[in-house]
Amino acid sequence: MLLSLRVFDRETDRLRERAMIVPRELDRLAKELGVHQELLDEQERTLQDLRLERRAAEREVETSKQRRREFEAKQFQIRNNQAYQANLREIETMKQKASQADDRILEIMEQEEEIQKEIDRLQAVVDEERRKHDLAADGLKEELKEVEADLAKIEGERSEVIERLSPPLRSKYERIRKSKGDLAIVGVDGGACGGCGYALPPQRLQEIRRNRALVICEGCGRILVWPEQEHVS
Ligand SMILES: [Zn+2]
Secondary structure (H helix, E strand, O other), X not given: OHHHHHHHHHHHHHHHHHHHHHHHHHHHHHHHHHHHHHHHHHHHHHXXXXXXXXXXXXXXXXXXXXXXXXXXXXXXXXXXXXXXXXXXXXXXXXXXXXXXXXHHHHHHHHHHHHHHHHHHHHHHHHHHHHHHHHHHHHHHHHHHHHHHHHHHHHHHHHHHHHHHOOHHHHHHHHHHHHXXXXXXXXXXXXXXXXXXXXEOOHHHHHHHHHOOOOOEOOOOOOEEEOHHHHHOO
């Protein structure tokens, strides 16, 4: 019974570890995808800012043209030479303002085009990453479901065996398992305890090999079994 427990325990530990690792792997995948998505979002924000800036420049062009027309309309009514010159300068200023804003619009449009290309590239990367992520995540979720089902099954079988142990042995076993956090039952390995490496006296080795009494390792307190028996379940 102890030997079959050993097999169940080993499998339970393996499954529990997997059940812990899978959600972390899912988390890591989601973070990787998030990094690419973040880069894409950043470019989209930049594009948005450029569009706003271009719209402001377009309004600037309209305003400057409008004011220029107003100054031009006034030009014929001015009799005073100084005022006439001042009005001319205003017209010139409005021309320059509109022209500068036009240049800025062209610059922004070029930048927008570059950023749009980068966005298209990043979008393709994100799409591909998402496809890979979804595929891997589906696989991991499926695996987690299987692991949990296996775990429930094995824990059921394991508790059936535990129920059949004598109460003192059961509590001893449970105590060792709890305190060690891993296997409560270990094999002899080259004349020493397979759990802690404690060198076993020949007499103890005899006892374990004969399998007549329960032998506890003096080094780590685990229950010892002879290696050939390990495969029995
Ligand atoms: Zn030991």
